[in-house]
Amino acid sequence: MNKILLFIISLIFFRISEANDIRTSTIIQNCNVCHTEKYKKSSSIKSLKTLEKDYFLTKMYEYKKENKNGVMNRILDPINILDIIEMADYLYGK
């Protein structure tokens, strides 16, 4: 039921990997511009590899629905929920 709901929600948003011709790995290569592995502990931009899957998903949903027009909110604009789930699966395993 949840999966059906997620799928319907995802159809509402434009999807960056429309028609599945863009791989999740190429999207994540772009995330690594900021989220490098060599980050300072005090940095506001963490390495994605250091995060837990649940934390990643929660933060991504928060950024997506927040109304502050922050950088992450804008970056996630064309990325829908299915993309986010695929990114989480790619980064942390299914």
Place this chain on the structure above:
Amino acid sequence: MENSKNTRRKFLHYIKNFFLLSFLSQFFFVKNLKAKNIKPKVIVIGSGFGGGTCIKFLSKYSKILDLHVIDKYTQIQTCPFSNLVIGNVMDYKDITFDINKNLEAKFHTGQIKYINSEKKRIYFSDDLSMDYDFLILSPGIGFKKNQIDGYSIDDESFVPHCWTGNKKILEFKKRLNSLDDGSSLVISAPEYPYRCPPAPYERASMIANYLMKKKKQFKIFILDSKNSFTKKEIFFNEWKKKYNNSIEWISKKDGGKVINVNNGVVTTEGGLKFSSDFLHIIPNQQASEIFHNSKLTSDDWCSINPINFEITGSKDIYALGDSIDAGDMPKSSFSANSQAKMLSMNLVNKILEKDYVEPVFLNTCYSFSSTDRAFSITSWYRLNSQKNRIVSLGSKESNVDASDFDRLRESKEAHDWYENITKMIYS
């Protein structure tokens, strides 16, 4: 008789072993040579944000390729954040990095004269040469000449443009520091396209930030060759808020385009005349000289196949960054980094005889208006349906009326981005 038989048998045995060993050693030697030969020689020219990212990425594939790097410098001074050095927010040393030589690559220092794409050979200014199988060009930007009467990019009596990673930023600051109270400054902003679209306006902000810290009165005129610019409304709002309208912008349609310079007096297309104490001309730009010298482009910008970044009509030569026509993507370090990853990924795919992946790109461009106030513009990019042009999925800017907290937060994010990306490339 028996002894003689044994001796002959032993002799034949030795002969047999000798030929067997010779054959085996020859076989392994040839095999080894073949293994060496199938490792293509990949040369990257330029170690900036684009080239540096390619080197970092490709150095992880040393088992399948022989990576070489050529740069005219041994140290890189980054263009990103150089305006913060002008604004006294950062030190010159903070934006200067040694090229990272602790990677699986061979590093060469030298100035390249031209590339012969038919012979697949690079010629250096000292007449040495080097062959390649695949060549990646990320040399930065070039400048158009004779665009403004009375101005020459090579005339050192003018304030240095500081639009490349050369070491003239200290000369720029020295001249800024010598200004008296109540000085008038003129910045001539170039026509599109050019490296880092918001940079002339960030530079005006950082000059103002510097002079304000020195408690000097000033007036900055930005004389523009364009009718608009990126993040314009945010800059206007910030200038009003921080510098009490000491920065004034005059668009091309209001006669702002500079056409002549004579004895420190600037004349614009609209007949306006400005006498300034500090004349800063940012030249119009084009692809780096190497593309023109090597006949890799006949236009201002180098045309590429956006799937793999191969130069149109030049087999096995790839280009990225500020010198290429990247469709909707701006010429920024963030863009170059994103392009470098897609190019490298698909070059590895080509070497491994795998299919190309469809690239997707991201750009986020931060600008500072003062020490702790920043804002940004963000966009994703992908290929159009014909797969021959990079198109934007729609760019979005920070809010014009963002709070002081949001400006501070974005300035911290900008610093963190810079620190992370320079660490990734140069350490």
